[in-house]
Amino acid sequence: MANITFNVNGNSRTFDGDDEMPLLWFLREDAGLKGTKFGCGIGQCGACTVHIDGEAIRSCSLPMSAVGGAHITTIEGLSDGDRLHAVQEAWIEEDVAQCGYCQAGQIMAAAAFLKDVPNPTDEDINSGIDNLCRCGSYYRIRKAIKSAAKKLQNA
């Protein structure tokens, strides 16, 4: 088994298990980081979204073999110590979460999206975000994305 080295939330990590295993399961099981969620396993729902070198990636569909040298940020690493990311703040202010299970993935997707599209229109959001929310909290997700965009622009 190859020894794979990478970085998670600023900490160096190594892995020498089955390199077919998706990154999602390293994060949840090996690293004990439960914030990244399992929703479908085929990259369809986005509950497993993390950032790799700043880009939103669905970790259920990325095998460990592809993770060498990567800088991975999970929801646990999105805030700066106690200082929440603008997206996290907006999510709280707009009271987005119902059950909350999909929201870590939504937040990671939105944070990456806003780096690419800092001032999104409704059409930008429609085509740029497709994480599944089973509770249907989309109305508030949309508001929170716009609110976070303003916060980030004013920061």
Next chain:
Amino acid sequence: MNNLSRRGFLKSAAGTTALVISISTTPSILAADADNSGNVTPCLRFTDDGEIFVCVPIPDMGQGMITTATQIIADELDIDPDNANIEMMAFQGHVNADGRADEGPMPQGAGGSLSTMTVWGPLRHTAAYARELFIHAAAIEWGTSHRNLITKDGAVYNKKSKASLPYKDLVAGTRRADYAVLRGNATPKTAKERTRVGKDQRNVQSHAIVTGEPIFGIDSDIPDMKHAVIRRCPHLNGSLVSYDRDSLLAMPGVTHVVEVARRPDDLSRPWTVQTGVAIVADTFWQAKKAAAAAEIQWDGSRSADESSTVLKARMADHLENGEVADSRQGGDVDKAMADADQIVEATYYHPHWAHACIEPHNCVADVKEDGAEIWTSHQSITESINSAAAATGLPIHKIKSNVMRCGTGFGRKYAPDFIMEACLLSKEVGAPVKVTWTREDEMEQDHVNPSGMYRMRASLDEKGTLTGWHVRTAADGWIRNAAMEPPMGLVDNYKGEWGYIENNVRRGPWRGPQHNTAGWVIQGFLDEVAQAAGKDPLDFLLDLYSLKETQKLDTWPYPLLEYERFRKMLRTVAKDAKYGRRMPDGWGQGIAIYHTFSGTCAHVVEVEMLGDKDYRVHKVTSVIDCGLAVNPLGVRAQVEGGINDGLCAAKYGNFRFENGVPVTNNFNTYRKMRIGEAPADISVRIMDFGDEDPRGTGEVALPPLIPALTNAIFAASGKRIRTLPIAENL
């Protein structure tokens, strides 16, 4: 805004519990042991280092129970909800004659849109009692009358001396209160005195959710835990024939291979636990990989001839030729039809819907000789215990159940199977076992919403007034509501008949059981009848709901409908939506109203057709009667969510099976709606009819949404949708 409270996260107390108050409408600490070693089940716990624990009676599956319970208690007790610690209340029911857990004074399961109504009285009385104890303890401490004292911000204040004492300094003194106070019966606040109930309250676990804290069942991890992934029979009502055990045991990390027997073993009864082969391994990935590679032979002969298409054809045939299982009638609907100026007739159909709970089912079980403990996401504290007891044979009082926050439930997480599986395996293996379902498992082994076909007939007189109503159903579940609800009883000539199609599909409750499709069939067909009568659907509905002032329904929970509320709601939603204004070509508005269990909701949906085969929902305007809105922000969330759930189910909901095997088993084959198709504009108004108590909300918005949508599509395009899903029938 960087110091947002972290307090909402489930954690155990560092300090010693010093005061416990159990849930009751007449709480009393006289019977309680001060150090919580007695039999008292806490609703409120106060520790000696000043922490307050709110024990939430009913699980939260996104309907907001944790927040609502905290809000109610925080208001009554005059504390900041952000300063309350949350834990789930232990089981506070009793063991019945059959050795099963039975609900106590307050049911501890989420369903029927009942959670808020259930906890409303008991939580307020319990918190009011606690406040009284603190006031009287302070009165004794200061040697003053309790009449000089008020509570605010977690402390008792002396109005005269301006002194204050925080609750934590009064805990020890609560036992010195007057016997009359200790006995209980404190009066909760009047509506005027309330400071939080009736105002927007944000989710108290928001911080935990947005920072990824491990608060869901699937996040549970306990030491020395093994992982199990189960290959369950993919055939409807099939059986296990054989499997290659040796090659499974040889796979990396696999420690045990355990056959899971179907329960009950009587194939004529629906399964509680599905038959399968459990692969137990050291890690989840090892278990999953081995399970996927397992070679297993199944017997699917019992359902091999069954498919969604065949079932639909059977329904059509049954509507014509089949036996009526039961019926309801009044007046003379045949005469009404014979005398009619116009008869309107149409056939409606909807397929099965899967739950697609976003958190795949899971349970950790640690079963020992003398007791068992489970960690899971489940809708019912009581039933979670019964599930573990059924699987282990242990008595109720030896089961400890840790019910976590649920990644949705929608009725499916009320079932016992995933708990029983984990318990059976832990018992067999002699170690804690975590069972994790995959998405494919969750869909293939779902208890789907029933499918049905309906022949609808209505008679109109020459004035375009509804004179007769006849519904005949052929469904594969006990779908009766569509053939029992108004306008039956609103018009005097009516007949409702239902026929039951036996098959091997596993069905169960789905958000708003029966109502979730009856609303569409009834309000969609009424729209057709209105059109035939040459009337605007709004006017037709207002006339219809003017025929009587009240009507008691024959369907659970036997509510008394007050049609003045319906009329007000219709007028209000129409006004809010600017219903009836001229729309551009290809745009349309649809309206519908429906009562589900204990709440009523009306919507106006605005759509724009996108070519012939698609549409965009631009705006939904809604009004809801949920009685007293304890948390308006939460009520609006439930309506917003119900709207999107309804839009999705109507457009895409189609659980399909072929040759007795479900073929829609992940989100690539069972499509769900994303933000791109969700209306950017939703406006929700909470009606105020002066109710003093809350009614239901969780399931109330969805049933009228679907007909409002298909009515809007008709208005926009002239196409009448009588077959779901819309995406395949435009």
